[in-house]
Amino acid sequence: MVPGRHLLRGVRMSGESFRVDLRGIVDILSHHLYSSPRVYLRELIQNARDAVVARSESDPSAPREIAIEIEDGGAVLVRDSGIGLTEEEMRSVLATIGASSKRSDFTRVRRQYLGQFGIGLLSCFLIADRIEVRSRSARSADAPTLSWVGNSDGTFTITSAQTPLPDAGTEVRVQARADDREWVEPVRVQLLAERFASLLELPITLRTGAHAQSEIVSTRTPPWRGSGLEATAWCHRELGFAPLAVLPIDVPTAGVVGVAFISDSPGRVGNRHGDTVYSHGMFVADDNVQLAPNWAYFVRLAVEGGDLALTASRESLQDSPAIGDVKAQIGTQLRQGIEHFALSDPVGFDRFMDVHAKGILAMAAGDDDMLDLVIGHVPWETSEGTMTLAQILRLSDDVRYTTSMTDFTAFAPLLRAKRSLLVNGSYVYGSEILRKVRERRGHTARVRAFDPHAFLDSLPEPREGGAEARGFEVHARAVLERLGVDLDLRAFAPASTPSLFVAAGDDHLSQLADDGAEADPWAGLLSEPEASPARPRLVMNVTSDAVRSLVHVRDERVRAEAISGLYVIGLLRAGQTLDERHGELLSSTLHTLITAAGGGE
Structure with missing residues (x-):
């Protein structure tokens, strides 16, 4: 008796297998794994590509071809010159959910394969009830051509094919259901094939009808391998904008290579558009947000994922420590690229900053x-x-x-x-x-918030003048009092600034809060806060020729209007918006001064 194993005396035990409801599995794939039925074509292309790569490992001179054809009646054929399948492999790979020939036979070149989950063929049941496979193994010259037919009810048959294949390889035929014909329409198949396979290095041909010419949908130049103009053209074609700059991305430790396009529009801060990711040339996603740092909201990546593992759906990358390392390196390279951009193309960088x-x-x-x-x-x-x-x-x-x-x-x-x-x-x-700059080490004493009231108080007051100066000050205060403004006489440069309007309020106190952070923490409790001016004030510059001339003006009406004019000038220099009352003041001032200059009343 095996230790730890308890058997019921007299009870006969039998070994049984789980039953799998294939329709239920397909429903799970449809609703919880794949984003869209369109993935059926990607899985077919992917399996064909992996088969070709596998055969090349054992026979480098073997043909490397994949062909896609659309038949009348709503069927899609994908034919490859790959490694092919034996009868046993058909049972273990095509008819066993979760199996993959890549797991065992080709472990030494596993990283060259796109699929590692053995569920890709099931995606065809998203649009079809029947899948037909003809395959001839490349492992022996006299290998027969076998036919495998799988049904959505979970049954399958393996027989000798009535029409043998001329060479090793596999042909998969998917007959779409009547209500899923949209997924095998020629235009859609062409768009999907170009989307998924455009950067694959294998030649993949597509024929959209019995009388149509075949065209190659793959072997396009990736944007990270072409010239700057080619990368820009790719961005405009695929992403819809002309980039302000194209920055290189290269993380050799993970096999990640690509480019970063700087957007020509502001976008939404903190809301990154997704990046376009490929895996060994096969399109993975155009909404990936795993590789670029959040601050790089103005950047769109186009990258080859290299050794980064894919999820079961192969529509995103697996979260892993490697992802974090790659993301950090991409962030560093983006900053370095922007620095280089600033030095090498000042005009372009100015446009970048404007946007x-x-x-x-x-x-x-x-x-x-x-x-x-x-x-x-x-x-x-x-x-x-x-x-x-x-x-x-x-x-x-x-x-x-x-x-x-x-x-x-x-x-x-x-x-x-x-x-x-x-x-x-x-x-x-x-x-x-x-x-934040001020808080950085070494900058605290060098960067300070500006206090306008303290600055004005530090300006020298004019020396005590004679009776005329005192008379002018009394008159000026009376004029400004009617305007609700205090007078402050100071001597400062430049003399071309005759007056300065300073608004009332405590706006400056908030920006001074950080300056007080290093002061005595008890000061706020043990002393009364200094009250800010209750009213706005007009600072008149006694070194200004205009102000000095007013001291000697004897006509009080002219002098009053001139003081009002200096008030309006102060408002304008301070960037204040003039209202109707200010406009009337300015008009009255000009009228009085012009009349006085002309000798009129």
């Missing part, structure tokens, strides 16, 4: 890899002109940024005159990016 800058900023707000790209290549408006953050950090040890377009417009000339650098961070995601 994708906003999206790149959005991704960089949460991705450090993209942040490096932003620092090195995204242009920013500054008080010293347009430059990248890398250039900014090389140029200045004291970088200030503002997230207010109004503040940038108003203060950029002043900081330029003081030889300080102000960065316009008012763009979408600008503040997040600049804060």
Whole structure:
């Protein structure tokens, strides 16, 4: 008695096999494995290709041919010059679900095969109730031609073929059901054959009717093997756009090779279109999202999957540690490719930035890899002109940024005159990016949020003047009071800026929050926060000729109108939108000044 095995005394036990409901299996394939009945043609081409490769291993001089024909009456024939099948192999491969001749006979070249699951032929039952196979084995010169006929009810027969094949190989005939004839229509078969087999290196011919000429649907040049123009043409034909750039992809450790196309349209940030993946030249999918990093939303890959294993449906790649390694290497190569693109084609790279800058900023707000790209290549408006953050950090040890377009417009000339650098961070995601740059080691002391009120308070006040100056100040305050604006007299460069409007509010406080991160953590509890100005203010530059001239104007009406004009100029320089009231002020000012200049009343 075998230890651990318990038998019931007097009970007779029999060994039995599971029963398989083939129709149920086909239903499972249809609803849970394959995405569409169209895969039947891919499986037939794949099996034919594997058979040809297998024969070439034992006989390199053997013909390497696959032919597809469409018969009248709704049947498709796929004929190959491959290894063929013996009677025993027909039983073990064609009639055993889950079997595959690639598992044993051809293990040493297994990676050259596309199919490894032995269920491919069953996909034909998605459109047919009957599959006919004629095959002649290449293992012996006198091998007979055998006929295998399988039915969707799970039965099959093996007999000697009435019409022998002239040489080794296999012919599969699939007769579509009446309600599935659409899958064997000539136009559809041609589209599917070109889709699945266009990059296979074997010559595959297609004849769409008894009187039609055969045409080759394979042996096309993959985009990663052709010239740049050929890759661009492939992208336009297959993906529907003209790429801004074509970047090479090569991960030799996994046999992965391909190209990355940079899209010519912005797309949706964080929502990558799928990539096109092939396996040994056979089309796998055009919606794959396993190989490119999420930040590369503007990239579409076309790659040969090499040694990466396929799922049972062969419509995607198996998730594995190898996938993660390949994805990381592709991400590195994309960044390097973009760097090279920037250096080798500045004009093209400018187009790339015009299209994708906003999206790149959005991704960089949460991705450090993209942040490096932003620092090195995204242009920013500054008080010293347009430059990248890398250039900014090389140029200045004291970088200030503002997230207010109004503040940038108003203060950029002043900081330029003081030889300080102000960065316009008012763009979408600008503040997040600049804060992340500031948080990087070594940049905390160099990158600061700009505080307009503190900057104005640091400007020198004018020296105490005579009675005329004091009289002008009193008059100016009265005029601005009627406009709801405070007066602030300062002396600053450039003198060409006579006035500066500063809006009320605490907008600057949010961008200063990070600056306070390194301060005493108890300061906020132990001291009163400094109150921001309750009202907007007009800063008049006493070094400006226009302001200095007003001190000596004796006509109070003219002087009042001129002060109102300086207020409107301040609004314009700050980028404020003028309303109807401001338009009336400006019109009144011009009328008064023109009349005074002409000597009129």
